[in-house]
Amino acid sequence: MSDQGDRHLRDATGDAAPAPDQADVMIRLRGVRKEYADGTVAVEALDLDVRRGELVALVGPSGCGKSTILRMVNRLIEPSGGSIEVDGTDVIHADGPTMRRGIGYVIQSGGLFPHRTVRDNVSTVPRLVGWDKQRTRTRVDELLGLVGLDAERHGPRYPHELSGGQRQRVGVARALAVDPPVLLMDEPFGAVDPLVRDRLQIEFRRLQQRLGTTVLLVTHDIDEAVRIADRVAVLSVGGHLEQFDAPAVVLGAPASDFVADFVGADRGLRRLAVTPIRDEDLVHPPVVQVGDSTDEVLRLLEASDLDYAVVLDGDDLRGWVSQDGLRRGATVGEVRRRFDETVDVRDSLKTGFSEIVQHDAGWLPVLDGDRYLGVLTPESVHTALRRLLPDRVDGELPRVENLAV
Structure with missing residues (x-):
């Protein structure tokens, strides 16, 4: 994979799209709520649809419930109410560990096991689901090549022997190990320097489009969100959905003063990066x-x-x-x-x-x-x-x- 600078990676038309049919939806949230024991309401009542093969970015200020929403999808956090479906399956009533093995999950720095080699990290889920050694090794080699790492060179290394960008690539490879239809990403590129982050964003977006994986991504960086997402969900405190639209529309026609303030006064310049030449x-x-x-x-x-x-x-x-x-x-x-x-x-x-x-x-x-x-x-x-x-x-x-x- 190569660095293509600011090359536009998607067709951000900004045209209003019809609400998807159930068959077109990979992740569906209806009335999802999270209230903690002390009475704090992190997410009040969220409705959200993520289409198959789509990359949706959740953005908003600290305390708006972005990461809470992500973790409720794979039930690392249990919702207080509402319904969550992934590929038509009721997540809330499914067996948690089994369900999570079919959903990729990436956090800052990849969340790698420090005492395990790169190869062992990537092979974690295949081993859990019972793949044999040869199938697992073949898949690990394929995935490391897919994210731009040489299996023979990097496979035997430990996380501390890798750069930040390399660790993040391994984290993505591990999350994709059993070809999950859904990938959840929580600030995946936040821990690397800006130049590496730009390159990783571009390379990941190309990989996601190639594989057709549905991605729900949390980021605090509006530039990252509008650069790589198909649609951007702007949230306010309490998990209130202020606007959910194509990046060019969020930047060009904010739905509220809150959205306009959040995306910034220079949103007109940001729109240049998400508008293709026609x-x-x-x-x-x-x-x-x-x-x-x-x-x-x-x-x-x-x-x-x-x-x-x-x-x-x-x-x-x-x-x-x-x-x-x-x-x-x-x-x-x-x-x-x-x-x-x-x-x-x-x-x-x-x-x-x-x-x-x-x-x-x-x-x-x-x-x-x-x-x-x-x-x-x-x-x-x-x-x-x-x-x-x-x-x-x-x-x-x-x-x-x-x-x-």
């Missing part, structure tokens, strides 16, 4: 070929509102020419200029806009591999951000209702 966001200036004469290009530009053209060789990008830089009697290939930077269509608007600002450019070519698609401009970035917002009413953003709750 073909409809691109500008299409005149296109010329390297062998064209400058006389032809001048005629083309005079008929255009723009004073520049993109230079291609077939479908491949070769540079650009401006009206001022054209020399009569020459070919385009002789006077073209090269681009300082390009952006891939799979990148986020944040990546594209950052390149525009860094190079003081009015426009930036967008490619699909080597194929030229169009150009991104500051104006088209603004248009793309508006595309993901609900319709405005009298110039104001309407309240966005919670989805599937």
